[in-house]
Amino acid sequence: MDQASRVRTILSRRGLSLHSVSQKSAEIFGRSSDFYIPHNLFSGSGSAMKAPTISQVLSLSRISGYRLPDWLTIFGFDLDRILSLQLLIPRRRTVVLDSTIYDPQRWIPWFMDRARHEAQLPSVAPLSRLLVAASVRRAAELLASTEGQFLYALVGEEDVHAMPHFVPGSIVRADTRRCKDLSNDANASQATFFLVEHEQGWTCSRLFALGKNRVLLHCPQRPFAECELRIGKNARILGAIDAEIRPMLPRQPSSLSRQRAHRSAAKRGILLADEPSLKDLLRQSRAGTGLSFREASAASRWIAEQLGDRRYFAAASTLSDYETLYKPPSQIQKVITLCLLYSIRPEQLFLAGRLPFHSAGREPIPEDLAGSASPFAKTPEELAAGSDDRRTANGFLESLLEQWKEIPLFLRCSLDKITGMKNVTLSDLFWVGGERSPRHPLLTNASLVAVNRRMRKIVPGKSNRCDRPLYLVLTRGGNYFCGPCSLEGGTLVLDGYARAGVSTERFRMGVDAEVAARVTAILRRFA
Numbered sequence: 001m002d003q004a005s006r007v008r009t010i011l012s013r014r015g016l017s018l019h020s021v022s023q024k025s026a027e028i029f030g031r032s033s034d035f036y037i038p039h040n041l042f043s044g045s046g047s048a049m050k051a052p053t054i055s056q057v058l059s060l061s062r063i064s065g066y067r068l069p070d071w072l073t074i075f076g077f078d079l080d081r082i083l084s085l086q087l088l089i090p091r092r093r094t095v096v097l098d099s100t101i102y103d104p105q106r107w108i109p110w111f112m113d114r115a116r117h118e119a120q121l122p123s124v125a126p127l128s129r130l131l132v133a134a135s136v137r138r139a140a141e142l143l144a145s146t147e148g149q150f151l152y153a154l155v156g157e158e159d160v161h162a163m164p165h166f167v168p169g170s171i172v173r174a175d176t177r178r179c180k181d182l183s184n185d186a187n188a189s190q191a192t193f194f195l196v197e198h199e200q201g202w203t204c205s206r207l208f209a210l211g212k213n214r215v216l217l218h219c220p221q222r223p224f225a226e227c228e229l230r231i232g233k234n235a236r237i238l239g240a241i242d243a244e245i246r247p248m249l250p251r252q253p254s255s256l257s258r259q260r261a262h263r264s265a266a267k268r269g270i271l272l273a274d275e276p277s278l279k280d281l282l283r284q285s286r287a288g289t290g291l292s293f294r295e296a297s298a299a300s301r302w303i304a305e306q307l308g309d310r311r312y313f314a315a316a317s318t319l320s321d322y323e324t325l326y327k328p329p330s331q332i333q334k335v336i337t338l339c340l341l342y343s344i345r346p347e348q349l350f351l352a353g354r355l356p357f358h359s360a361g362r363e364p365i366p367e368d369l370a371g372s373a374s375p376f377a378k379t380p381e382e383l384a385a386g387s388d389d390r391r392t393a394n395g396f397l398e399s400l401l402e403q404w405k406e407i408p409l410f411l412r413c414s415l416d417k418i419t420g421m422k423n424v425t426l427s428d429l430f431w432v433g434g435e436r437s438p439r440h441p442l443l444t445n446a447s448l449v450a451v452n453r454r455m456r457k458i459v460p461g462k463s464n465r466c467d468r469p470l471y472l473v474l475t476r477g478g479n480y481f482c483g484p485c486s487l488e489g490g491t492l493v494l495d496g497y498a499r500a501g502v503s504t505e506r507f508r509m510g511v512d513a514e515v516a517a518r519v520t521a522i523l524r525r526f527a
Contacts, residue, residue, distance in 0.1 A: 006074060007042045010369045014064050018042055025059045034330065035059040051075070053330035058350075058360055065361040069102040070370060077332055079346065080106065084413035085306060086154075086340055087171075089299055092290035093156040094202045095343035096195075096238070097171070099410045104140035105364045108409065109133065111426075113395040121396060123434035124472070124480040127448070128426040130396050142407055149176055150406055151239055153195055153202060158290070160225045161205035161217050165193065169247045171411070171418070172204055174239030182209045182237075193241040193526070199234050201288030204241060243404070245411075246442065246522045248470060249420045281352040283323045285342035293319050300337050312337045328353040396431075400447065403525075419450035420520040428453070430472065432482050437500045439483025440470060444500075446524040449482060451517035458487050458515060470519035476512050481505075482519065 011021060022039035029035035034055040041050050052060070052075060061068040069079050079102040086097055112134040122129070155162050155170040166172065174195035194207050196217070206218035213231040229235035276284070286296060293316040300319075304312035311333035314322075318334075328335050328349055339346050350357040364370075401407070415424045432438075433447040443449075451472055459469050468484040473494055475481070484495045492513050496504035507513035 003075070004042050006369065010066070010074070010365060011064060013366065013369060014066075016064065021060065021063055024063045025056075028062070029059060034327075051332070054328060054332050054335050054350075055330060055355065057332070058355060058357070061360040062356070065363050066365045067362060068357070068360040070365040072332070073103065074365070074370065075332070077336065078103075079336075080410070081413050082307065082336055083340065084410075085303060086343065087411075087414045087417050088306075089302075089340065091154055091156040091168075092158050093200070093288065094159045094162065094204060095154050095156065095289055096197075096202055097152045097154055097343070097410070098339070098345045099150075099152045099408060100345060100347075101139050101143060101409050104138065104143065105367070106139045107136045108139050108142060108412070110135065110137040110142070111397060113397050121434055122431070122480075123436075124430060124432050124482050125434075126427050127429045127431060130431060131426060139409055142409060150174065151176060151195060152408060152410075153204065155204060156290070159203050160222050161203045161219045162193075164221065166204055166244065167246065167251075169251060171245040172241045173243040173408070175242045176239040178240035178242070179237045182207055182215065195238040195241055196229070197236045197238055198229055201290065202238075207237070241526060243523070243525045245418060246524065247418065247420070248519050248521055276352055278325055278327065278349070278352040278354075279323055281344065281349065282325075282338065282342065285344050286319075286323075289342055291341065293317075296341050299341055303337055303340055309333060314338075326354070328355065400433075403447070418521055419452075421450070421452055424450065430480070430482070435482065437497075437502045439481070439495060439497045439500070439502050440468075441497070441499075442470070442522055442524065443482060444524070445526065446522050448523040449519045450521040452520050453517040455518035455520075456515045458485060459518075460486070470522075472516040472519065473507075473513050474516040475507065480516070485515070 008018065011017060018041075019039050022037050022041075025033075025035060025037040034053065035058065037052075037056050037059055041052060041056065057071050057075065058068060061071050064071075072079060083098055083102075086095075110133075111131040114130055114132040116130070151174045153172050153174065155166045155168055155172060157168040159166075159168075162170075172193075172195065178192075179194075192206065193204050196203050196205055196207070198217075203217065208216040208218045210216055210228060213233075215229050215231060215235070215237075217225070217227050217229065219225045231237060286293075291299070296319050297314060297316040300312060300314045304310050311331060314334060314337055322329060322334075322338065328338070335346070335349065338344060339349060347357055411418065416422050419428065421428060428450055430449050430451055431447070432443060432449050435443060435446075438444055438446065449470070449472075456471075458471065470483060471485050473481045473483075473485060473492065481494055483497070486493045486495070487509065490509050492507045492509040492515070494505045494507070494513075496502045
């Protein structure tokens with residue numbers, strides 16, 4: 001079914017026609033309005049159909065009662081997948097990620113506890129040994145009641161307050177309920193990192209309380225970077241960082257880092273207001289990301305290449321012009337590009353542009369019309385029958401979900417980027433949460449690691465212990481160990497960690513033990 005026919009079919013389910021939709025849009029908004037839908041807008045077929053503007057899609061959503069993201073998907077804009085590109089854009093500064101699930105009716109592959117013979121959970125084991133595929137689930141079923149409690153941010157290359165405790169590309173989670181976990185005790189202040197919005201954008205920093213509404217961005221490694229902020233005036237504490245997804249593979253310096261010496265940093269200057277105008281939102285969000293117009297334009301060209309549509313590209317002069325507008329650009333591709341470049345949620349941009357976002361429809365477009373039926377070829381009866389999938393009380397999966405409170409489903413389309421591998425499976429993810437005495441500080445309170453089984457050659461590490469590569473070592477007895485290691489002749493040396501009371505172990509390489517894989521990412525909590 002081509003796009004135009006699908007639009008007609010969806011409208012007919014509501015007792016509407018293209019002509020009646022056009023009339024209703026004229027009655028509500030007027031024929032001279034951007035929200036007016038001409039009766040011939042969807043009269044084409046296939047690729048010849050005229051592309052609607054963002055205002056017209058909003059009008060269509062209001063009249064039909066169907067959700068705006070669903071209509072955008074019908075017109076070829078799957079926000080969940082497109083916005084996953086936000087992790088791929090090199091960031092000079094730390095940015096807050098859009099963690100919204102735009103299609104809560106989407107089917108998600110899910111799991112259940114695998115039957116195990118051993119009574120005790122292994123310390124280190126592949127997830128494929130602990131979990132098995134189960135019936136698919138709706139995203140809405142997996143969204144926790146804690147929705148809105150957590151914010152996620154991507155650590156930038158120049159966030160000096162985050163280094164070296166985090167690395168560029170780390171995804172951190174902040175608990176918004178813990179905005180006031182401050183202490184004027186210097187020792188306590190070093191225990192917690194906070195996600196802070198300030199005049200220059202965002203940062204992950206330890207904070208030292210100086211007095212009423214006064215804090216210091218704490219950076220003992222670089223004292224010159226420490227600065228005083230006033231909460232409510234030129235800073236906001238967004239939450240206390242309680243978890244990190246940390247990439248473990250070497251990063252190539254981005255073009256942003258190479259250009260750093262040739263440009264001055266963009267300055268936001270003032271704290272972004274709660275309800276900014278569109279001009280202020282674009283200007284201050286761009287400055288918060290540290291992008292010049294030329295850099296933002298180059299990034300938009302990359303976005304256009306990734307999505308195979310040149311309309312996502314925006315010239316530097318065009319981006320400059322946008323910062324003088326009172327309403328968003330009409331072209332949907334340009335709206336999405338602005339959201340990706342400047343780390344803006346679409347809803348935030350619509351509201352700043354005074355678009356009637358809250359009057360959009362609330363019902364999902366039926367699956368048979370939206371083309372989003374389960375790709376797993378299960379009938380409703382089969383899905384209902386699978387609803388009793390084994391979920392053992394106090395089992396591994398339930399305990400893991402209880403521990404983490406929330407599943408970051410918005411990252412599901414970005415696993416290749418996060419892990420450095422394609423087509424990640426349960427066999428590529430290892431449970432390491434049973435290690436009470438880890439062999440590396442980054443494994444403290446870690447739950448999962450991603451591993452690449454093709455990377456089994458030991459790479460000499462740096463002198464700094466925290467920068468050394470981590471490996472999975474498989475012993476002849478079938479046990480796994482995770483930590484840094486080295487080769488001394490024919491001996492595999494699995495390093496100890498004195499602070500955790502773990503001693504070094506030695507194995508005959510290829511006889512008593514072998515390197516099974518290299519760790520590419522770590523999921524860990526902060527106590």
